Amino acid sequence: MNIQREDIAMIQNVERYLEGKMLPNEIAYFEQLRKNIPEIDEMVVEHNMLMHQLNTYSNRLDFKNTLNGIHDKLYEQGDIHEGTVVTRIGKIVQFYHKYKRVTGIAASVGGIIALVISAIVSSIAPANNNNKLEQLNRAVAQIQQKQQYQGNKLNEVAKNKEENIIVNSGGTGFLIDAGGYIITNAHVLHGSSGANVMSSSHETFDASIVYRDEIRDLAILKIVDNDYQPMKKLPYSIKKNEMDLGEELFTLGYPRNDITYNKGDLSASTGHDGDTLSYQIQMSANPGNSGGPVFNRNGDVIGIISTREKQSQGVSFAIKSKNIFRLVEDIKNSNQPVEIKLSSASSSIKNKDRVNQIKQIESCVFLVKAFNKKKNN
């Protein structure tokens, strides 16, 4: 666009006029000009209008920031709450009400209900479904086999690794706080006393186990390695609310020693046997995918891959991401509170294509190796 020098001079005058920076005799002259030349008059009106629009725009942006600041402050003070309703308890209560009349007056009613409830709880809890479900951590043998394959690269890793440890199992984990907090499945760490994590660029870092919740099947690790450079901000956010059926999903994980991409769809809003804490997803997950993040199209974390159905191909289950918020809340209220900051603002990779989304995400997804230290002889 070619803009004339005179135009710039004129717009400068309009602005000075509107900002009240003109001298009295200038104003008189300028107002005379406005009267005589309709184009100039129009310019003043348009300029004024655009300034007004810019002001309104800027005020609204500032006000939105203020509101978000207040919201977070009130939330931290406990004046307002989010996501404290636990649906599972609701279900059991409903069940109780439904059958209360049937079981009636019998003296054993308490016992029966206790049995019923424990049966429901045990059928909901994923840990007890070993016969039908397969947890997706990799067995030791497989890891050892892979390690031999990997020749050079693993030798490099081995150099950094302590000698006297036995690797138990492996899975996937991902950052939920840029400071180095990683979430994974509790079953990935089952029976292990320590863990280390390997990044997508095959760097290995030491990690400590911060918290395990066997019921939710979630655990938190923290990278405690001096070589680790914390990120400023995670590229993705974590969703608090539930997703709709049919939503397109993808995951990154370590079924092998290299990071692996997979995609699928959300196929049911409950997991195995109506477990309301999980989603069913149509995605072929393999051992080693356990603990991996499930993203929606925008690159928000919506769940954590945990188990798959043995009989049917391509049916996997993912723990809903709102459980991460509950877990973090539990940790905050535990004996050894740790402050973990989850990001629920919208993800910065929202409008990127898949390839670029993955480029940003992959450095946040780690191979988790759980081990026991051998006793020194």
Next chain:
Amino acid sequence: MKSEYTEQLLLKGLANNDSKAIETIYKDNFKMIQNYIINNNGDYDEARDIFQEAMIALYEKVQSESFVLTCKINTYVYSVCRRLWLKRLQSQGKFSNQMDFIEETVPIEDDIEIHEKRNAEFEIMERALSSLGEPCKSLIEGYYLKKMDMQAIAKEFGYTNADNAKNQKYKCFMRLKKLFFSQYNIGE
């Protein structure tokens, strides 16, 4: 129950960006709206969204010169949220058995209409600014939004003097004007 006097003070504070007043209004009203949304097919994020939108509507209303609020703040906020939420449910093809917590609502159709017009203008400005490209976008934001002086802007952007930066700023302003009004007039 807040006295009328306190309510007027709160609204005055809101108009003047007084954070204490904004916080008080937020705290006094958020839970009611959250309950309403959650009990009407919504989730926590949506409750926050809708409530904050109503706060913006109220904020922009108190700033206009012709402002009068003929009802209590909570009645107003509730009425706006209720209307906004019903609209959103409708647009998502969901419906809900209305559960109202307080009987009293005030007619806010006109206000909603004004608010929607402001939303549209906000979006046009957002689009116009983002299609300006750099360094125009940052120049305009620096001068008109952040109210930086030309000297500081010249320094930050690496112009040799304030006059050159000023020239560039005017060119950017003219482009913004063109971008904004081409969209704005379509919308009319």
